[in-house]
Amino acid sequence: MLISYLPILILLLVVMGFAISNIIISALIGRHKPTAEKLSPYECGVEPIGSARERFSVKFYIIAMMFVIFDIEVVFLYPWAVAYKSLALFGLIEMAIFIIILLVGYVYIWKRGGFEWE
Amino acid sequence: MEIVIPPFDLKSISPIIIITVFAIIILAIDVFFKKTLRDALGYFAILVVAVTGMVVGTQLGETVYSFSNMFVVDNFSVFFSLIFLVSTGIVILLSIRYTKQEGINNGEYYTLILFATMGMMLMAGGADLLTIFLGLEIMSISLYVLAGFRRDCVRSNEASLKYFLLGAFATCFLLYGIAMLYGATGTTNIKEIASFLANNPSLSNPMIVTATSLLVIGFGFKVACVPFHKWTPDVYEGAPTAITAFMSVGPKVAAFAAFARVFLVALPDVGQKWSVILWVLAALTMTVGNLVAIAQTNIKRMLAYSSIAHAGYALMAIIAGGDFGPASLIFYMLAYTFMNLGAFAVVIILGRKGEENANIEDYSGLGYKHPILAVSMCIFMFSLAGIPPFVGFIGKFYIFSAAIKNGFIILAIIGVVNCVIAVFYYLRVTVVMYMKKPVREFAPLSLSPFIIIALIITVWGTIHLGIFPGKIIALVQNSSLLY
């Protein structure tokens, strides 16, 4: 069973060998004349401003937190959507209750100022 | 494809629905009418607990399975639900003044307490590992937040972080155990697991043995038994005192309810193997809890270690099993609720803002300055130590006799020896209160009518159940039939 994967393994080895040997060969026989311009990170030709290792504002965390909650709750909509026809009205009411509970949470965050950036 | 919607019985979960809906309403009131109604939220929460308690009370005596056998209402779950509601009610009474004093009187506080209570009720009534897991998480997540409710206090933050990281870690083990059990038996329903194991040899199946030990780790963490107890003292010390009181009772009792149901109903056959493990755990829990409690100077930490020791006694009830094991577990949990919450009530009354008067030395001279308070503290300490006229004695007696009846004599002896050790540090509080000169002036007491009611209820429970336990014991014995 696994033997059928052998060609893929061979291809993988060949590809890796080719890539690695190319890097080594170019490092060995290429000419090295580093300048400040060449060593700077490539940002589509625009000159980089400041360091790339800046800290993110803590506000992103709060947005991420709220995103995670509401994002994952959608997982319960999938089985409902798949069986929508056969669940009929019952499923619709169930989902409505579910969404209303989520909505209360949403209103709560809104009122508490969770969506305000400043 | 035709989907048949299984019959469901909303009446069986009506207490849970009520408490959830009103918790959400409290949240909404807090957001929309913050200024005018904030103080009333605590009273409202008490009302909700009382109403829920009445609804739960009407369910006594029936046994109903609902939601495709996912949830069960039987005497066992009803009795546990009542214990949760009593403890939640007392904790809310303790909180009304305390939250104002600490500046944390937000509506979220009561909402989260009610959600946690709902999770506990779900755990007690869970007849499927899925329901138990869901209840456990609803309870735990609410508690993670509550432990860190004093947002600007570093200790509170630290307690919350420790509780969260270790709690989530333990949940993973519990879940892996459930996954293993599911793989071995093909179901997550407790009853079906039991019937599967009755027909198949379970001890030879390594997957079930692994699953059992993972479940022991998961539940062992939640009930704080040694060696999974390291989080307890830190979390208890850092959390707001009212929440510490809540955590030391409700979640522990809920975890024991789920523990008992899973191990006594679903896995009785594996009994031979796990009772040896639990035997060692119980002995360790009692001994370590009591010995380390002696060394504590902070009253909240002392009560934390004492609660660890009490988890050891309760574990003994589960090991004993049989007819009396579950009954003694329920009775002990009720007794523990009254005496432990009472002790915390005194700690809260003596606390002041920012600094919670938490050193045992600070209680010196209390006997002369505030005699009534000192007497009630003595009652709780004696009861926790298991000294006769109080409920703690009856509870311990019941558990030890259940253990002896089922042949765990050595364990019972270890338990009795531990009671003697425990007397030492409980009595030290009494000695400090009466025999020592005050170290410094007492702050004005943070009294309110509510906290006095809470104190009266707990003192009454501790004494009354200690002298007239007959009625409750009869009820408890009715409730211990798990199926």
Added chain:
Amino acid sequence: MIPLTWYLILSGILFSIGAVGVLIRRNAIVIFMCIELMLNAVNLAFITFSRQLNSMDGQIFVFFIMTVAAAEAAVGLAIIIAIYRNKATVNVDDINLMKW
């Protein structure tokens, strides 16, 4: 086809990596990520068993684990932010006001 046992072995390995990570890492956020890894290892085990046993229960369980994990993630991040605001560190070795 890859045998189902392999998935279980993978799940076991992931679970162990997560558990070891929780024990040896010192950054609260990394510890939390290790816990998430453990939860996902459990999910993998559930899905495998569900496939093997031909029952849907395992998949339903995974739904619930995912949503609970999301709620836990939100609460966990909030706790970590709160502690960072007060202490300016998320190293668990420095968060040690209380011991014994």
